[in-house]
Amino acid sequence: MPIFKAPVQDTLFVLNDVLGYGRYANLPGFADAGGDVLEAILEEGAKLSENVMHPLNRVGDIEGCKRAPDGSVTTPKGFREAFDQYREGGWMGLAVPEEFGGQGLPYSVHVAVGEYMSSANMALMMYPGLTQGAIAALLVHGTEEQKAKWLPKMVDGTWTGTMNLTEPHAGTDLGLLRTKAVPNGDGSYKISGQKIFISAGEHDMAENIVHLVLARIEGAPEGVKGISLFIVPKLKLDAEGKPGERNGVSCGSLEEKMGIHGNATCVMNYDEATGHLLGPENGGLKAMFTMMNEARLGVALQGLSIAEIAYQNAVSYARDRIQGRSLTGVKAPDKKADPIIVHPDIRRVLLTIRSITEAGRALILWTALQADIAHRSEDEKERQAADDNVGLMTPVLKGVLTDKGFDHAVMAQQVFGGHGYIEEHGMSQFVRDARIAMIYEGANGVQALDLVGRKLGMHGGRAVQAFFKEVGEFCEANRSDEAMAPYTKQLKKGLNDLQNATMWLLQNGMSNPDNAGAASTDYMHLFGLVAFGYMWGRMAKVAQEKLAEGKSDFHESKLVTARFFMERVMPETSARLARISSGSTTMMLMPAEAF
Structure with a gap:
């Protein structure tokens, strides 16, 4: 049976010590969740995750959901009670906001x-996850009447929500969608069409399901x-606002x-x-992107969450599983073999996962904090x-x-050897769940x-230049600190690679768009490496300050993990730059029929 322990200490370290969460007490909501209150919220979330949600993860994988002939769907045993x-x-x-409950x-x-809960049970957390995306769209684009009508019941979880984009013939290219909307003459519309891949589209855990549906009005x-x-509820509301x-x-099928x-x-x-227009006519894409951006950060969190729980289980197994002897001499003389955690290659796997996961946690919390500032600060x-x-x-x-969440689930599975391929150990589920x-x-x-x-050139490159400046200033501010040299030198090299890649794209992507397309995935990962490196630089700086105040195994481990990242992971930036600089000529040379 897989294990899970919410990384509360690590979250508090990032929020309080690295990101300076307490400095934002002047922003709305922060004073209500500071200090001991923040820790109490995280601890309560951890308990729900560990004790209620996690035991149901394998249950959900084995049982799945069931659709009855009438189209109703039953969720796995225990899901409804956990959702309650x-x-x-x-x-x-x-x-x-409090005004909506x-x-x-x-x-x-x-x-x-959300990280803890997604680690504990990714499938279960998708039900509220989609609802929160729908809430975000309603908050931004709904009329006051629509907000009052739909939000309170969604916010308290009595009703859930979905997003309906994809059709059998139209995925990313939403311009191809065929679902149509015909005006009824009373301000509502008749919505007709089919949507596929709709997460939480039908279930037995809520009184009503509020679907947000993309469609094309006639003409x-x-x-x-x-x-x-359009807002299209599963059950229409009566005059009193009840389903x-x-x-x-x-639901046609699962x-x-x-x-x-x-x-x-x-x-x-x-x-x-019957559907109701959300936002202006023909303004659906903008409204849906509010929801999608929320969802994309939620999916990023899923990648992080799967990596965390897969890592925890791989570590537990590596400590217990005995196999062979250490290359440098017996480490467990009382046993017939040493635990596999003594072997360098097992440690390579574990530290690779850990170094990227801890940096990823810091990066997503930093970004979430930026979202708070963007929505709550009074300074324009x-x-x-x-x-x-x-x-x-x-x-x-x-x-x-x-990408890394899936890679790390596979790497963690490999630590188990043949046992990782056996369902009872749970590693297969992490791999399969992470893939989506x-x-x-x-x-x-x-x-x-x-x-x-889009993002690099937006507002004349304002965002990317600000990021380069922030990372560069961090490196410069710590250049004379010898204790920081193992972290800042590699970070500066990575930043140089990223800036060179950006310049190459500016020079070669405009003249031949295929160059930009061919470089895009390597550029995204190069950017990610530098962002992770920046987080490690900041975490290492704080860890050293904490160690100066008194020895701590937690902070010592931070520095070791940071050094591993800089020595073993960060050098990948040069390989990414080399791929980017090779352009698209060879990639586009082969005729389609030759593949």
């Missing part, structure tokens, strides 16, 4: 707790300019998937279902800089953390194109 505890604990509305706490706290322009977003008559929406079996991934059929310049940073980092986090995060909410190749094609 999540809902009753107020976790759904942790960072939602939320607690108004920082988004960064929501992200911190609208072709392509993405003619897309609108009543069934709407023309149903997808048979590689992983996340505990989540109901549905084919949704809309047969003249500060808000703009923070919003720039979030926009730049979103494709990096989604693409890199989910690289695909949904925009496949990672699309994230890389978004970074190179």
Whole structure:
């Protein structure tokens, strides 16, 4: 049976010591979740994750969801009760404004707790995860009447939400969608069409499900300019705002998937279902991107979460499993063999996972904190800089953390040897569950194109130049500190590689767009490496300061892990730069029919 322990100490180290969470007490919500209160929230989230959600993870994988002939869907045993505890604990509305029933706490706290819950049971957490994305879209684009009508029940978890984009013939290219909307004459619309891959599209854990559906109003322009977003509830609301008559929406089938079996991934059929416009006509793409950006950060968190729990189980196994003797002499003379954690290659695997996961945690919490600043600060310049940073980092986090999450689940599985291939140890589920995060909410190749094609040049490159400046200033500020040299020298080399890659793209991507496309994935990962390195530089600096105050095994381990990252992971930036600089000529040379 797999194990899980929420990394509360590590989260508090990042938030309090590295990111200076306490400095933001002047922002709305922060004073209500500071100091001991922050720690108490994380501890309560950890208990729910470890004791309630995690024991159901394998149950969900084995049982999956069941669809009845009438289209209703039953979730795995225990899921409904666990969701009830999540809902009753107020976790759904942790960072939602109080006026709609939320607690108004920082988004960064929501992200911190969300990591634990996603590690514990990724499939279960997708139900509230999609709801929170729908809440975000309603908060930004809904009318006051719509917010009052839909948000309170979604925020308290009585109702859940979904996002409906994909159709059988239209995935990333939303301009191809065919779902249509016909005006009823009373302000509502008849929505007809089919959507696929709809996570949490039908289930038995909520009184109502509020679908947000992309469709094209009759006569609208072709392509993405003619897309609108609609609120389409499973059950229509009566005059008192209570769920009543069934709407023309149903689950046609459940997808048979590689992983996340505990989540109901549905084919949704809309047969003249009553829908209500969310946002302006033909403004659906902008409204949906509010939801998708929230979802992309949530998926990045899934990549991190799977890596964390896979790592914990690999470490536990490596400590117990005896096999062979240490290359430098017997380490366990009382046993017939040494535990495999003594072997350098096992340590290479474990430290690779750990060094990237801990840096990834710091990076996603830093980005979440920037999102808080962007939404809560009264300083317009500060808000703009923070919003720039979030926009730049979103494709990096989604693409890199989910690529690495899958890689790390596979690496952790390898530590188990043959036992990792056996279902009872749970490593297979981590591998299978992690794989989807690289695909949904925009496949990672699309994230890389978004970074190179849109985010780098946005506002004249303002965001990327600010990032380069911040990292460069950190290196310069610590240049004369010999104790920091093992971290800052490699970080500066990585930053130079990233800046050179950026310049190459500016010089070669415009003249031949295939050069940008060919470079995009390597550039995204190069960017991720430098961002991780910057987090490690900051964590190493704080760890040294803490050690100066008194010895701590926790902080000693931070420095060892930081050095491993700089020595073994960071040098990959030069290889990424070399690939980027090779251009697209060879890649595009072979005719399609020759493949």
